[in-house]
Amino acid sequence: MEPKGETQWSSIIVLSVQEMVKEKIITTVPPRYVQSGVVEDSDLLTEIPIIDMKQLCSFTSMDSDSEVQKLNLACNEFGFFQAQLCLYGHLQLVNHGVDPSFLDITKCEIQDFFNLPMEEKKKFWQQPNEMEGFGQAFVVSEDQKLDWADMFFFIVQPVELRKPHLFPKLHLPFRDTLEMYSAQVKSIAKILIAKMGEALQIKPEETEDLFGDDMLQSMRMNYYPPCPEPHQVIGLTPHSDAVALTILLQVNEVEGLQIKKDGKWVSIKPLPNAFIVNVGDILEPPHLDIGEPLAAGVEPSSIAMFVIRSSYSSYPPGSVSLRRKLVVVSRSSCLSLYGSSTTRPNIFWGVPQTVEFLAGYSRCSSSMSLSCYVYLSRDEYPSRSGVDACHPNGTAPHQPDPSPSPPPASPVLSPKFPFLHRASSVVLAISRQAVCSEPEDASDFVSTIFRGADWIITNGTYKSIEHRAVVNSEKERLSIATFHYPGLYKEISPSKSLVEKQQKGANFRSLTTKDYLKGLFSSELYGKTYLDAMRI
Numbered sequence: 001m002e003p004k005g006e007t008q009w010s011s012i013i014v015l016s017v018q019e020m021v022k023e024k025i026i027t028t029v030p031p032r033y034v035q036s037g038v039v040e041d042s043d044l045l046t047e048i049p050i051i052d053m054k055q056l057c058s059f060t061s062m063d064s065d066s067e068v069q070k071l072n073l074a075c076n077e078f079g080f081f082q083a084q085l086c087l088y089g090h091l092q093l094v095n096h097g098v099d100p101s102f103l104d105i106t107k108c109e110i111q112d113f114f115n116l117p118m119e120e121k122k123k124f125w126q127q128p129n130e131m132e133g134f135g136q137a138f139v140v141s142e143d144q145k146l147d148w149a150d151m152f153f154f155i156v157q158p159v160e161l162r163k164p165h166l167f168p169k170l171h172l173p174f175r176d177t178l179e180m181y182s183a184q185v186k187s188i189a190k191i192l193i194a195k196m197g198e199a200l201q202i203k204p205e206e207t208e209d210l211f212g213d214d215m216l217q218s219m220r221m222n223y224y225p226p227c228p229e230p231h232q233v234i235g236l237t238p239h240s241d242a243v244a245l246t247i248l249l250q251v252n253e254v255e256g257l258q259i260k261k262d263g264k265w266v267s268i269k270p271l272p273n274a275f276i277v278n279v280g281d282i283l284e285p286p287h288l289d290i291g292e293p294l295a296a297g298v299e300p301s302s303i304a305m306f307v308i309r310s311s312y313s314s315y316p317p318g319s320v321s322l323r324r325k326l327v328v329v330s331r332s333s334c335l336s337l338y339g340s341s342t343t344r345p346n347i348f349w350g351v352p353q354t355v356e357f358l359a360g361y362s363r364c365s366s367s368m369s370l371s372c373y374v375y376l377s378r379d380e381y382p383s384r385s386g387v388d389a390c391h392p393n394g395t396a397p398h399q400p401d402p403s404p405s406p407p408p409a410s411p412v413l414s415p416k417f418p419f420l421h422r423a424s425s426v427v428l429a430i431s432r433q434a435v436c437s438e439p440e441d442a443s444d445f446v447s448t449i450f451r452g453a454d455w456i457i458t459n460g461t462y463k464s465i466e467h468r469a470v471v472n473s474e475k476e477r478l479s480i481a482t483f484h485y486p487g488l489y490k491e492i493s494p495s496k497s498l499v500e501k502q503q504k505g506a507n508f509r510s511l512t513t514k515d516y517l518k519g520l521f522s523s524e525l526y527g528k529t530y531l532d533a534m535r536i
Ligand SMILES: O=C(O)CCC(=O)C(=O)O
Pocket: 220, 222, 236, 241, 248, 256, 257, 467, 468, 469, 478, 479, 481
């Protein structure tokens, strides 16, 4: 397999934060790293469920069952109120069978790797139109805020996808160490996925097929330098991992990982030599609560703002016509709601980019914002192109609203609507009222979208958790995340046996891991927006 092209993801090349901190005595944070929402101190500490791998794999069914049950129970702790099994997004893994002295060696060598002289590291730096190597990921615009971190990202498995100038060129014994680490972590991932499948009563053939020998594995080593103003920056932007399963190891003793629990950021205190396992988006459920239509005359309770960026779209231009279904709220009213607690933070406004199109519909409840996206072809919203005049400090200058034009005659998008289209940054607001103003159309519109959302493997069962990394003023922090995905050409879709069991009659979409990743890496990282964007 030709590695190039298959995994041709890219991120704009940026300077090394580690180098910047090393070379200059930095007393204030350069503007590009200053985040608009100052990172607040979190005294909250959470203990995440601990799963004992030895017990999980035990042949004594009693032990093994109870550990599988623990996996299930983890969900209740998170309080995701569904009668189904859910898995708490992060858990710690002990007794995982990886020799602690081997882990110590791995950690030391990762530290040495980041401490190589810049001349050496340059050989492994990202190249134009590449994502792998040293750098940052998800940088899609020259004005985008940057994380206070350097990373080294690369595909490890399958071997034929390794970039020739990266992994094979790593020095020894580091390369061998990583090779062994990769194999050991992969086998843990396989066991965990099999056990999750068992707990969910997914047919073993299904998980084995998806996560077989061709399973994709990548690694991301993170280096977070100390920062003179740690509350002004973010080490790693909030996100959920767009993978199936992440196995994370803290490389040094410095804490910084936080997860979002009940709407608050809480720190995780890792156990020594435990892996932190994180359920990714590919196993995450869609939220199907679409809410009640508003009664006539009732003001909309919420307006949602969304950004969708894209570098590609897979639907034929002009094939979608939803305009008649939606009334676009003026950008001024959108802005007046901007910053309210029911809308997402303002990061969306800070990134000027070319604009394609789109419309979104959302119902914001008090607890969470439910969202979905509908994409309109560019020529349906020509006047929206003013949106790219966003002001970098987080407020967008008001643009005149588009003048209404006659609604196109074509029908609401079909459930077969080709999927995966990420347009350049655009924010539109659609009021619930607007959607509800034409009840028939609205329900058609909404149900079409939500039917389409049923596509991720656990079909509404497991939960990926938003997390981030924060930094401190004293000490660098390092971690290594190993991501696991189905094979590059495997179709990601809800498990068939699970769908049958749940009798939901899901009308789900599927797409290959390759397309999924292509969409992912063409956008800025932010919270669960990628997953949300896939909910069409
Ligand atoms: O550094 C950490 O603890 C988190 C890393 C992470 O979430 C990631 O690499 O996806």
